[in-house]
Amino acid sequence: MSQEIVMDxxxxxxxxRVILTAAELDLFTYLDEKPSGAKELAQHLKLDEVxxxxxxxxxxxxxxLEKKKTxxxxxxxxxxxxxxxxxTVLPMVxxxxxxxxxxxxxxxxxxxxxxxxSGPGLPFNxxxxxxxxxxxxxxxxxxxxxxxxxxDTGRFKxxxxxxxxxxxxxxxxxxxxxxxxxxxxxxxxxxxxxxxRIKAEALDHRVQFVVGDFYENDxxxxxxxxxxxxxxxxxxxxxxxNLFRKIHKALPPGGTLLIRDHxxxxxxTRPPAGALFAINxxxxxxxxxxxxxxxxxxxxxxANFKDVKLLRTGEKMDCLVEARKP
Numbered sequence: 001m002s003q004e005i006v007m008d009x010x011x012x013x014x015x016x017r018v019i020l021t022a023a024e025l026d027l028f029t030y031l032d033e034k035p036s037g038a039k040e041l042a043q044h045l046k047l048d049e050v051x052x053x054x055x056x057x058x059x060x061x062x063x064x065l066e067k068k069k070t071x072x073x074x075x076x077x078x079x080x081x082x083x084x085x086x087x088t089v090l091p092m093v094x095x096x097x098x099x100x101x102x103x104x105x106x107x108x109x110x111x112x113x114x115x116x117x118s119g120p121g122l123p124f125n126x127x128x129x130x131x132x133x134x135x136x137x138x139x140x141x142x143x144x145x146x147x148x149x150x151x152d153t154g155r156f157k158x159x160x161x162x163x164x165x166x167x168x169x170x171x172x173x174x175x176x177x178x179x180x181x182x183x184x185x186x187x188x189x190x191x192x193x194x195x196x197r198i199k200a201e202a203l204d205h206r207v208q209f210v211v212g213d214f215y216e217n218d219x220x221x222x223x224x225x226x227x228x229x230x231x232x233x234x235x236x237x238x239x240x241x242n243l244f245r246k247i248h249k250a251l252p253p254g255g256t257l258l259i260r261d262h263x264x265x266x267x268x269t270r271p272p273a274g275a276l277f278a279i280n281x282x283x284x285x286x287x288x289x290x291x292x293x294x295x296x297x298x299x300x301x302x303a304n305f306k307d308v309k310l311l312r313t314g315e316k317m318d319c320l321v322e323a324r325k326p
Contacts, residue, residue, distance in 0.1 A: 018058045020100060023081055023093040027056070028064070028074055032082035037070040091137065102283045109283060133193050137166045140229070143318055144172035147260065151311070151320065153177045153225065160185065160223035160250065162214055162243075163231045167194040169260075171201050173227075183208045183220050214243055219250040226251055229260045230317060233277065236287025237299060244303035251325045257300075262290040263310060263319035271315045296321055 022028065025045060030036070036044070038053035045052075056072050059065040064078035074082060080089045109115070153159070153173055157180060161170045164184035174182055184194050188211045198207050210220050219226075226247050232240050247257055262274035269275055274290045281288030297308045305323035312320040 015058075015062065016096075017100075018055055019062070019064070019081075020093065020097045022055055022059055022064075023090060024097050026083070027052075027059075028078050028081035028090070029083045031065065031072050032074045032079060032084050035068075035071050035073040037072070041072070087141075091133075099280065099284065103280075106279065106283055114282065114286070133165045133190055137168050137197070140168040143316070144169045145175075147318070147320070148172035148176040151258065153180060156180055156225035156256070158182065158223040158225065160220060160226040160247075162219060162226060162228050162247065164194060164227070164229070165190060166197045167207070168197075169227060169229045170194075170207060171198065171203060174203055174206055180225075181206045181208075183210055183223055185210045185212055185214065185219060187211070187213060214246065215239065219246050221250045222252070223250070224252055224255045226255065226257045227260070228257065232259060232261050232296070233281055233290050234285050234288040236289070237291075237295065239287065240291075240296075241299045241302055244300055244305065248303050248305060248325055253325060255325045257305065257323045257325075259296065259321040259323075260317070261319060261321075262317050263296065263313065263321060264290050264292040266292055266294065268292065271313075273316055277317070293321065 042049040042052040066073045159182040278290045300323045307324040
């Protein structure tokens with residue numbers, strides 16, 4: 001790797017910061033609705049004109065905007081950052097803006113260890129929860145359909161989606177299996193977002209919503225299929241073991257648990273996205289991490305699950321682990 005490549009990697013944060021700022025100011029949505037000059041845009045949004053023009057010009061160089069004389073237009077790529085686009089990635093980018101502050105503490109954390117947090121999981125306020133749940137929907141839209149297409153749920157009657165967020169995976173599984181119903185279990189601030197999305201999909205007659213905190217409360221019983229989608233990485237090993245035991249208790253004999261997450265190899269360097277995500281958990285959670293299959297299998301067996309299998313490996317958060325309650 002040449003010096004210039006190393007330098008390009010090191011300064012890549014500059015491009016990220018410009019995109020995050022433009023997204024946080026919602027410039028792409030405004031320009032998607034009305035192509036404008038920097039002066040007009042700054043006046044409308046009460047921004048500094050000089051600074052606004054520099055951000056817009058950078059977005060032109062990134063291919064996100066096009067400049068025609070003095071007016072800026074959103075490109076096909078930039079349109080994904082507009083809230084008007086049905087395939088918008090804006091919620092995920094806004095969530096990345098939240099991560100900017102926590103990642104900036106990485107050097108101090110490596111020197112001194114994690115800062116103590118008041119509780120487990122992800123410490124978000126109401127606004128941050130909305131951005132996070134929206135971000136998870138963006139990340140899961142395509143992958144949920146892919147996993148539902150490849151994992152056979154025909155043998156199950158009812159899904160328990162633990163920490164189901166906006167219900168993206170519930171929607172995908174219910175679409176694939178018309179005979180199945182579901183229960184979404186999540187926090188009080190999150191359930192209304194799930195209800196809204198499930199209703200928009202016309203699936204509300206097949207879904208129950210249960211408010212609760214899986215760190216504090218027992219899980220609803222009666223479902224024969226439980227899903228932990230992108231959950232175990234936010235937990236310490238002890239928290240996961242406790243959660244697995246709660247799921248084991250909630251499932252009937254013969255019930256199945258499916259885990260979707262990063263599952264690392266024994267070197268903990270692959271998949272590369274999982275190694276990077278372990279840092280994300282280091283700076284954002286009390287004890288979260290990415291786990292290798294042996295660790296996950298050991299925890300599941302301690303919780304009295306059997307037949308633990310690694311069904312799928314991948315380069316993104318698309319690995320699947322299955323376990324059965326005897």
